[in-house]
Amino acid sequence: MRSRWIVLTCGIALALPGALAGCGKSEFLAGGKLHFTQGRPERALELFEKAVAEQPRNAEAHLWYARALAELERDEEAAAELKTTVELDALQQEMVDNTLLSYWSRRYNSALTFVQAGENARAEGDEALAVQQLERAEDRLRRAAVFTPDSVQNFSNLGKVLFQLGRRDEAMDYFKQAKQMSAGKPRLQAFLFTLFKHLGEQALQSNERASIERALVLMHDAEGLPAEPGPMLELHFNLGSAYYALSELDTLRTADHLVRAAEYYDKVLAQDPGDVMALENLAYVYSEQGRHEEALAVGQKRLDLEPWSEETHLLMVRLHTAAKNNRPANAHLLFSQMLRQGVRLPLDSIRADAGKWGPSADALKMLRDRGAPEERRSYTVGMTAHECWYYWTEGRVYFFQEGQEEFRIAFQGISREKLAELLAG
Template sequence: MKASLSYLLLVQVVIVLPASGCAAARPRPVEKSAVSGQPASPAAEPLATSARALEHYLRARLHELAGDYQQATYEMRKALLYDDGSAHLHTALGQYYAGQGLWEKASREAARAHRLDPRYLPALMLQAVALLRAGKKEQAAERLQRVLQIDGKNIEAAIRLAQLYLDLDRKQQAEQVLQRMTRANPESAEGFRRLGDLAFERGDEKKAESYFRRALQLEPADTRTIEVLAGLLERQGRYREAIAVFEDALEYSPENPGYMAYMAGLYLKAGDRASARAYFEQLRASDPRNARLIAYEYSKLNMHDEAIGELKKLLQAHPNLNAERLLLAILYEERKQWELALAELEHIPEKSRVHLNALINRGYCLLNSKRYQQAETVLLQALAKASQDDDRGRIWRYLASLWSKTGKVDEGVRRLDEALARHPQLLDLVEAKASLLVDGGRADAGIAVLRRAIEKNPRSVQLLYSLGAMLEKAGRVPESIAAMRRVLDLEPNNASALNFIGYTLADQKQNLDEAEQLVRRALLLQPGNGAITDSLGWVLYQKGQYRQALELLRQADRLSPGEAVIIMHIGDALLKLGRLQQARREYRRALEADPEPRDRRQIVERLRRLKGEGRS
């Protein structure tokens, strides 16, 4: 009688429990897709043909419910002693192994299940995941293709296969898989989201928008897609439409401070400061520390005075907020107010979680203040503490700049080579070495360093962008533009590359219509960016539209104060408008902004010509 009651209890448990699956951290359902929760396929056979096998199978599921996967595995193995011919039981055991990270055993069980029933989808899916874990991507793709041949509506298989093709850089095949899947499953929001991501990656924003809107029709509460679509519209300068979309995010998460701050930022970009202020006031009222979010939104638009004001008020009330103090220092750095930045950074204690960042930024400020010995000491101290590649990369780039400015090129190259031997995967080191060589007058050697690295990493946007910049420094302009176009092939929405090409074309007085189109595109992606605003002003200057150019250049100077090149461009526009005295003042102001040597020579030459014109 006890055995019968136990058996009935286990049957009742299994009726309400999901079956196990093949996720890495914890088993997931085999009968349902890990992505959509929809049935993957009908079971190919009964769970087990033996009553004893079924009893152990049910016990395994009960242990799974209790979180005891080792005991669940033991019971599933016992089940197989009584029914070794069940593809379902072999797959279930494989999924338990997978849940414990035992992927070789999982793969063996999946292979046994596949031999027993070549059309059993959970076994094929488990095989695919195991092959992916082993790095056998082509074989994994073959298994996923087989799943889709058997069940063309299998959402999980389609999503996995599309992602696998993306990893293999076969974007067209990924898109074809997703298109077939959405035709078979027109209610799959995930499929349309993925199609939207792909369309956006290749620069087809119109199609991306239509896919994202379709996904939202299917899942209106999907805040991730709301965020992506609002961001896409924002990048196109369609701020009111972005606001309308993002209102839905606030409806589903009305107390989310990040959402409220983002909405305020959209209103700022739309020119509606009153609505932005209303959101900011609501943020302050709910928690004064939300001032950090307000400051961030202001800083994105280069409204540094407003951002600094928010943070100073916050820190007066809460002086121990070290992350906010670091942000305040960074805003001072943006304005080239090095001493003010240093004063804030020195207040961040060593025990703070942002102390390493504060140390790196101190080195950067000292470097720009031309206190080279102190800068080197601080940066080497930071390097000794850094454990993350991103931090190490920043430090090495600053050190390379320091060694270039102090004439220690050979020593710097030696130290960078030693670091590369320890961290060969760190592309920032390659970039730092190339930059040091180019700045040290050995441009061919620096460019060769980058080209060798690109041979090993042909799709590295970082290396290709650096190559373009170094080629431009070396005066090899056509090659630099070609390198930047390769960046755009990989990332059509790379604002820095768009701006680089547009500005360089304008500087060369070439293809000015294309230059304007590229720079305007970059400005839509990064509104409020002073450098890009300067580029657009410079394009219009080269087109002879001096008044419009001057207006943009003055705006760029407000957005990025103290930039010598921007100030020089203002002088150029004033000169063309016949305002010689004002032009002279701007050129002198540009010299006071500590320009790079190449820019300094150009400014001095302009002043010399003006002086000669004054005599005549």
């Protein structure tokens, strides 16, 4: 999954008018500007220090002094000098804001470069390099915060870096602050939704209880933010999955977690009744709660949607087994085996083959009453041969052993187009 970061490019001109705050000209200031613009910040800093000492109330001198400090990454000193600039001349607020934003964007964008390098290194298996690059990203983001301490991007991305470094508790504190700061800012809220959802999904990949609990915190934070229906639907599914996973790890609260899992799968199905994974998981949740009739009803919906799926029939096997319905469980088990290993038989010989079982065979009666099926398969277990007749478009399947009906399974009939696809496979 691609990383989600906001990259800012600030093309902010740093040139200023020749004088500020009504102070007289300073040779130190003029010389410092020359060195600064020619890329010699160390020499510029020496001259700006003298300019400030010479004219301590010259706002322009403090502004250029702050710039030189920032170029040398003495960021806290630079921020203090910028504050002094405004105190000396409030009219220079815009100039100071531009300077703050310029140095913030440099630190921030360099942090994103280190993050990408860290993620690439981790993907290539070089964990030592990954940690090194992510720690550099942390440093750059903390420096960026010196210039813009109220930036949601700083808090959220610093949280992400700390999360990737395994410092999860620290990360959660930054995420909490970022969410609070994003109130009333739709663009930032959208960014945070995507970030929280992504990190929650990552944490959910672990089988550790602490990681899943962290995933829940992140995903609940995302849930409280505005989002498009599609991503919110995915989030609700993942929340259901997190609670379902936690029900196995936090055994003292298994019942509570199963209730929450069912709530979120229900939310998904309210928006998308055809979500087969939500149906499957909800059926399992109901089964574990002992709500076997409801579990089988949900499983039947899954069966109606994909009767050709081996996974669907294995689901029904487990649900019926849990409900102690052995005969239907065996029927679905045979169906799954027939789908996986059954041999297709020709339809043109079906009447002759059925006749071999005698005039009283159920198979022969089925032919008279329903006509030939749309597909026919056989499967042998040990010395026992089973034959299956599929009336796909009618939603009926019959199993025979030596011409006598063993089982039948009903589902919603499929379309002619889907039938053609199945028969061609």
